[in-house]
Amino acid sequence: MNKIDLENYGLDQRFLQEASLYSNLFVARVTEQHRDLYKVMAEEGELLAEVSGKFAFDAGDNTSFPVVGDWVMIDRTEADSGHAVIHQVLSRKSLFERKAAGTSGGSQIVAANFDLVFICMSLNNDFNLRRLERYLSIAWNSMARPVIVLTKADLCDDLAARLREISAVRVGTDVVVCSSVDNRGYEQIAAYLAPCKTIVFLGSSGVGKSTIINHLIGAEVLATKGLRSDDKGRHTTTHRQLLRLPGGGVVIDTPGMRELHLDSADLSRSFEDIEGLAAQCRFGDCSHLGEPGCAVKAAVESGHLSEKRLENYRKLQKELGYEGLNSRQLEAEKIKKMFGSKGEMKQLMRHAKNKNKR
Numbered sequence: 001m002n003k004i005d006l007e008n009y010g011l012d013q014r015f016l017q018e019a020s021l022y023s024n025l026f027v028a029r030v031t032e033q034h035r036d037l038y039k040v041m042a043e044e045g046e047l048l049a050e051v052s053g054k055f056a057f058d059a060g061d062n063t064s065f066p067v068v069g070d071w072v073m074i075d076r077t078e079a080d081s082g083h084a085v086i087h088q089v090l091s092r093k094s095l096f097e098r099k100a101a102g103t104s105g106g107s108q109i110v111a112a113n114f115d116l117v118f119i120c121m122s123l124n125n126d127f128n129l130r131r132l133e134r135y136l137s138i139a140w141n142s143m144a145r146p147v148i149v150l151t152k153a154d155l156c157d158d159l160a161a162r163l164r165e166i167s168a169v170r171v172g173t174d175v176v177v178c179s180s181v182d183n184r185g186y187e188q189i190a191a192y193l194a195p196c197k198t199i200v201f202l203g204s205s206g207v208g209k210s211t212i213i214n215h216l217i218g219a220e221v222l223a224t225k226g227l228r229s230d231d232k233g234r235h236t237t238t239h240r241q242l243l244r245l246p247g248g249g250v251v252i253d254t255p256g257m258r259e260l261h262l263d264s265a266d267l268s269r270s271f272e273d274i275e276g277l278a279a280q281c282r283f284g285d286c287s288h289l290g291e292p293g294c295a296v297k298a299a300v301e302s303g304h305l306s307e308k309r310l311e312n313y314r315k316l317q318k319e320l321g322y323e324g325l326n327s328r329q330l331e332a333e334k335i336k337k338m339f340g341s342k343g344e345m346k347q348l349m350r351h352a353k354n355k356n357k358r
Contacts (some may be wrong), residue, residue, distance in 0.1 A: 003043045009242075009250055010113065010198045015071045016071035018090050025073040025087055030066050038066055039076060040084060040241075043339040047079035051086045061106060063097070064089070068240040069112040069252055089337035094143040096200060102195060107263045111240060111252045116192055117146040120203030120212070123156035123177075132313045133169050135202060137265035137316060142202075146173050147192065151208035153179040168306060170355065171272045179244045180211045203255025213253055216245055262319050272312045273305065310334075 003218035019027040031046065032039035051065065051070070059065055061123050066072050067090050074089040092112045100108040110233045117139040121132055132148070148170060156162055159177065166175055178185035189212065192199065201209040214220050221243065242252050268275050274296060278286065282293025288310070290297070299305035 004041060004045060006041070006043060007196055008213045008244060009041055012196055014093065017072060019071070022073045022088060023142070023341055025075060026076070026077050027073055027090075028074050029070050029242065030072060033066070033068050033240055034050060034330075037083075040072060040086075042074065042077040042084070044077040044258070045079065047077070049074055049084035049086050053086060061111050062100075063107050065094075067109045067112050068242050069114060069123070069200070071113065072110065079130070096138060096142045096202065097263055098138060098257075099198070099263040108200070110254055112210055112292050113253060114142075114144050114198040114200040116197070116199045117144050118149045118189075118199055119146055119329045120149045120201060120207045120209050122152040122204075122207040123150050123159070123162055124152050126204055126207055127162065129169055131204075131310070133259070133309070133312050134164075134260055134262065134268060134316065136169070136171070136173065137267055137270040138260070138262065140266035140269035141200070141264055148173055148175045149189065149203075150177045150214070151173065151179070153177050153184055154181040169270075169309065171270060178208070178212065180208060180215070182214070184208050186215055193245060193247060193249045197249040198242075198252065199249065200252040200254065202254055203256065207256070208255075209253060209261055213251055214242065214250065215320070216241065216247075218246060249258075262316060265316065265320060267313065267316060267320070271309075271316075274310065276315050315338070 006027065006029065010227060011027065011029070015027065019025075028042035028049070030038050030049075031041050037048055038049045041217055051059075056065075058354075066086055070092065071090040072086045073090070074084040076082075076084050094114055095112045096117065097107050097112040099111060100106045119132065119135045119139060121127060121135075125300040136146055136148075146309065148166065150162070150166070153159060163175070163177075176185050176188045179190070193216070201213065203209055239352050240251055240252060240254050277295045277299050278288065280295035281288070281291070283291055286294050286296070288294050288296040296305065299350055300307050300310060
């Protein structure tokens with residue numbers, strides 16, 4: 001049996017170097033996640049895997065467990081000898097994280113180790129600028145580059161108007177317009193693909209993620225369904241999975257998200273225009289609610305900034321616990337969310353520096 005070239009699944013020198021630190025273990029990539037069981041791709045092919053008892057015991061919380069896209073170290077590569085055992089998750093270069101749905105709290109990692117985030121939104125009833133701002137805030141925070149993919153262009157009566165609305169929130173993000181009816185935009189999407197690159201598809205249920213991925217693969221690998229009577233798409237993807245593309249690169253398909261609550265986000269990128277205006281306010285701690293010399297309110301009054309965009313910015317700030325903080329407090333809060341404390345951030349940076357010296 002021919003060995004699988006894991007470079008085709010995104011394995012690069014960064015992960016190979018870290019994997020070499022673990023003797024008697026083999027590197028593999030998580031392709032599917034089902035509760036406590038995983039599918040992983042190793043050199044000998046795909047096999048089922050589960051975390052070791054020690055791994056589960058030592059895990060600080062659910063974000064420590066493997067997710068689709070993770071590179072992991074396993075104890076075997078052949079499926080005929082039972083389930084592989086995952087002993088280590090390699091350091092993630094990017095991750096898409098949200099607050100866990102429901103009332104349990106905590107964070108949930110949706111996918112890891114991708115290079116691009118395709119934020120899919122249909123141009124019919126699913127179109128929602130405020131939701132797009134939310135997705136962009138998390139996508140910029142993932143350490144990967146977001147791309148806005150507008151689907152079902154054939155159902156849009158005024159595409160030019162929609163694109164004008166998008167231009168106010170895209171903040172330097174590429175926009176691709178697609179339609180499965182005439183294959184519009186698929187060549188533009190294919191231009192982003194490359195060997196060793198990973199793209200994660202995100203968006204609401206039924207926006208057409210699976211349709212695009214089927215087109216890229218060249219086969220009906222993922223189930224798709226038509227529109228409901230209310231012009232909204234039907235939910236088809238039930239779990240996250242990583243798929244290799246015949247032309248090179250891999251994609252991660254994700255189920256539609258009914259809830260997208262922020263646990264961490266990069267508002268400075270997704271709302272770059274507002275934060276740029278805020279820097280021009282007369283007072284450094286301006287709340288943009290009525291203080292004299294407020295550049296943000298002046299932009300709203302002049303029509304250069306949407307009141308709804310400003311309201312959503314405040315809403316997301318409040319959701320993250322950033323509301324009312326000055327620049328120094330805001331930076332400290334961001335560090336706390338990402339690393340736990342400034343001391344832990346410095347320790348992590350020293351650890352990374354020492355690892356690179358090896």
